[in-house]
Amino acid sequence: MFFTKNFAGLLVFATAAVARISSTASVGAVSRFSNFALSPDDTSSQFAFTSCTTVVSSVPDLSGNVQNATDDFQLAEVTLLENEYPQSLASEGFELLTYAIKPNGDGTGTATTVFLIGGVTNDNLTSFVQSWDGITANGSTAVWTIGEVVCTVARVTCNFVMSPTPAVSNITDAGNDLLDAQIFQILDQFPFTTSVLSDNDAIAANTDGSYNATSSLQAGNVTNDELLPFANSWVGETISGEEAQWFVEAGSCVEQQD
Numbered sequence: 711m712f713f714t715k716n717f718a719g720l721l722v723f724a725t726a727a728v729a730r731i732s733s734t735a736s737v738g739a740v741s742r743f744s745n746f747a748l749s750p751d752d753t754s755s756q757f758a759f760t761s762c763t764t765v766v767s768s769v770p771d772l773s774g775n776v777q778n779a780t781d782d783f784q785l786a787e788v789t790l791l792e793n794e795y796p797q798s799l800a801s802e803g804f805e806l807l808t809y810a811i812k813p814n815g816d817g818t819g820t821a822t823t824v825f826l827i828g829g830v831t832n833d834n835l836t837s838f839v840q841s842w843d844g845i846t847a848n849g850s851t852a853v854w855t856i857g858e859v860v861c862t863v864a865r866v867t868c869n870f871v872m873s874p875t876p877a878v879s880n881i882t883d884a885g886n887d888l889l890d891a892q893i894f895q896i897l898d899q900f901p902f903t904t905s906v907l908s909d910n911d912a913i914a915a916n917t918d919g920s921y922n923a924t925s926s927l928q929a930g931n932v933t934n935d936e937l938l939p940f941a942n943s944w945v946g947e948t949i950s951g952e953e954a955q956w957f958v959e960a961g962s963c964v965e966q967q968d
């Protein structure tokens with residue numbers, strides 16, 4: 711499931727980035743990444759998610775070809791992750807989305823990667839990526855020096871009573887569409903977000919056609935100070951999914967506790 715169609719910004723995301731997607735066992739679509747359906751089959755399979763920017767340089771210097779440089783740097787990242795999380799990369803599922811390295815004009819470049827790794831906690835993954843500050847890592851053609859690692863992710867959990875127009879009777883469709891509505895809002899408000907990961911922790915149908923949903927919303931390159939007030943501002947407003955307009959009758963969001 712691609713969410714690129716309505717968002718010019720994400721088309722850039724899709725073409726300028728190198729995506730590495732592993733297969734994940736999938737049953738109900740309860741969890742989504744902004745550019746593909748993640749659909750982990752059970753809630754015990756937690757994915758750690760983070761988005762980090764680093765300043766990199768390579769020997770030999772690959773900066774003359776951004777695509778090759780980005781490919782090679784991502785290989786170096788995957789090798790580091792394989793050594794730290796062999797089990798996760800072999801069988802739990804992972805995705806790395808490495809944005810095209812931006813040249814800084816001094817031989818270094820700014821690299822931004824979104825990490826999604828199964829069977830690891832957010833804290834553990836974030837600490838591991840932050841530990842790359844100052845190390846060198848091998849791609850297939852270059853040796854990379856990594857510095858100035860900064861990881862930035864907003865994580866909020868929202869409990870909303872949401873009412874769709876037109877009515878959506880299928881609870882699976884409702885859960886997906888209300889997540890779409892929330893993702894679309896976030897992408898629209900934060901065009902610089904590197905990725906949005908959303909997941910319904912719980913959803914229940916009320917007899918009047920409304921739904922109670924507990925949604926986890928995570929956005930790379932956005933802070934809680936930005937996302938929390940924005941998500942809370944949906945209460946009393948209508949937000950658009952693909953199938954329905956969702957009136958947010960009541961509820962609130964809090965910072966996620968890991």
Ligand SMILES: *[C@@H]1O[C@H](CO)[C@@H](O)[C@H](O)[C@H]1NC(C)=O
Pocket residue numbers: 774775778
């Ligand atoms: C980029 O990578 C391709 C495939 O590995 C290679 O054929 C090409 O020569 C590389 N380009 C540069 C400028 O290094």
Ligand SMILES: *[C@@H]1O[C@H](CO)[C@@H](O)[C@H](O)[C@H]1NC(C)=O
Pocket residue numbers: 833834837838841
């Ligand atoms: C991540 O967790 C593993 C296993 O629990 C532990 O060995 C490792 O030190 C942790 N890494 C970081 C950076 O916290």
Ligand SMILES: *[C@@H]1O[C@H](CO)[C@@H](O)[C@H](O)[C@H]1NC(C)=O
Pocket residue numbers: 848853
């Ligand atoms: C990384 O590459 C350098 C230079 O090519 C090489 O000397 C070193 O052994 C490599 N390290 C690993 C862990 O492969």
Ligand SMILES: *[C@@H]1O[C@H](CO)[C@@H](O)[C@H](O)[C@H]1NC(C)=O
Pocket residue numbers: 880881882883
């Ligand atoms: C709900 O819709 C999904 C597809 O989105 C379908 O697989 C499922 O069978 C539907 N459930 C019911 C009860 O109609």
Ligand SMILES: *[C@@H]1O[C@H](CO)[C@@H](O)[C@H](O)[C@H]1NC(C)=O
Pocket residue numbers: 809822902903904931
């Ligand atoms: C992250 O956000 C900043 C603005 O807050 C923006 O300048 C930067 O380009 C963004 N990073 C990416 C990879 O889009």
Ligand SMILES: *[C@@H]1O[C@H](CO)[C@@H](O)[C@H](O)[C@H]1NC(C)=O
Pocket residue numbers: 871914915916922
């Ligand atoms: C939905 O939430 C409302 C308000 O918190 C509550 O009164 C209602 O019982 C909930 N409905 C279900 C189906 O849990």
